[in-house]
Amino acid sequence: MKVADIxxxxxxxxxxxxxxxxxxxAIHLMTANxxxxxxxxxxxxxxxxxxxxxxxxxxxxxxxxxxxxxVGQHMATDIDVISPETDLNDIxxxxxxxxxxxxxxxxxxxELLGVMAFYDIAKAVLDALKDVMGDDxxxxxxxVEKSYGQEARTTVRVS
Numbered sequence: 001m002k003v004a005d006i007x008x009x010x011x012x013x014x015x016x017x018x019x020x021x022x023x024x025x026a027i028h029l030m031t032a033n034x035x036x037x038x039x040x041x042x043x044x045x046x047x048x049x050x051x052x053x054x055x056x057x058x059x060x061x062x063x064x065x066x067x068x069x070x071v072g073q074h075m076a077t078d079i080d081v082i083s084p085e086t087d088l089n090d091i092x093x094x095x096x097x098x099x100x101x102x103x104x105x106x107x108x109x110x111e112l113l114g115v116m117a118f119y120d121i122a123k124a125v126l127d128a129l130k131d132v133m134g135d136d137x138x139x140x141x142x143x144v145e146k147s148y149g150q151e152a153r154t155t156v157r158v159s
Contacts, residue, residue, distance in 0.1 A: 001087070001124060002084065002087060003083070003084050003086045003087075003088065003105055003116055004084035004085065005124075006121070006124050007084060007113065007116075010114065014039065014115065015033060015039070016038060016039045016040070016041050016112070017029070017038045017039075017040050017050060017071045018071065019048070019070060019072025019075065020072065021070060021071045022069075022070060023055075023058055023067070023068070023070060023074055024066060024068075026071045027055055030050075030052075030055070036051055036052050037049055038050045039104050040071055041112065044110075045110045045111075046081055048071075048075035048076055048077045048079060049075060049076050049079050049102060049104070050075045050076070051102055053076070053101075054075060055074075057074065058074045080094055080098060081104050081105070081106050082094075082103055082105055082106075083106065083108070084105060084113060088125070091121065092121050095118055095121070100118070101118045102117050103115070104116075
């Protein structure tokens with residue numbers, strides 16, 4: 001499965017900001033639309049991401065207030081971008097390695113096409129599993145246990 005397959009189902013709603021957008025306006029946009037991130041664009045190209053993580057880092061510990069400033073002062077700039085042709089397993093691995101919850105999807109010219117959230121990937125994997133198993137109740141009872149001993153192992157039981 002490719003990222004493009006998920007984007008077709010997900011739709012094309014995009015929320016963006018510029019580096020000059022005030023942090024308060026960006027937070028208002030995120031809360032008003034119940035979204036976890038904004039893609040930051042400069043001259044129509046992705047230059048960063050503002051997510052819940054960056055917002056939390058912008059809170060003054062003593063007062064509990066959001067610091068003043070712009071999105072550009074608080075955004076993450078070391079971000080991964082993917083293409084619509086990126087394989088689902090590849091992006092899942094990359095997101096886990098980088099602890100990313102959101103990754104912008106761009107075309108060959110760098111134009112923003114969408115955002116892939118870890119939720120979108122988890123849902124696509126679960127839907128594919130349901131298609132393969134043919135019985136939603138089996139998948140709904142799927143139990144995944146992670147054991148952290150000398151070596152990590154994953155046990156999957158279907159009852």
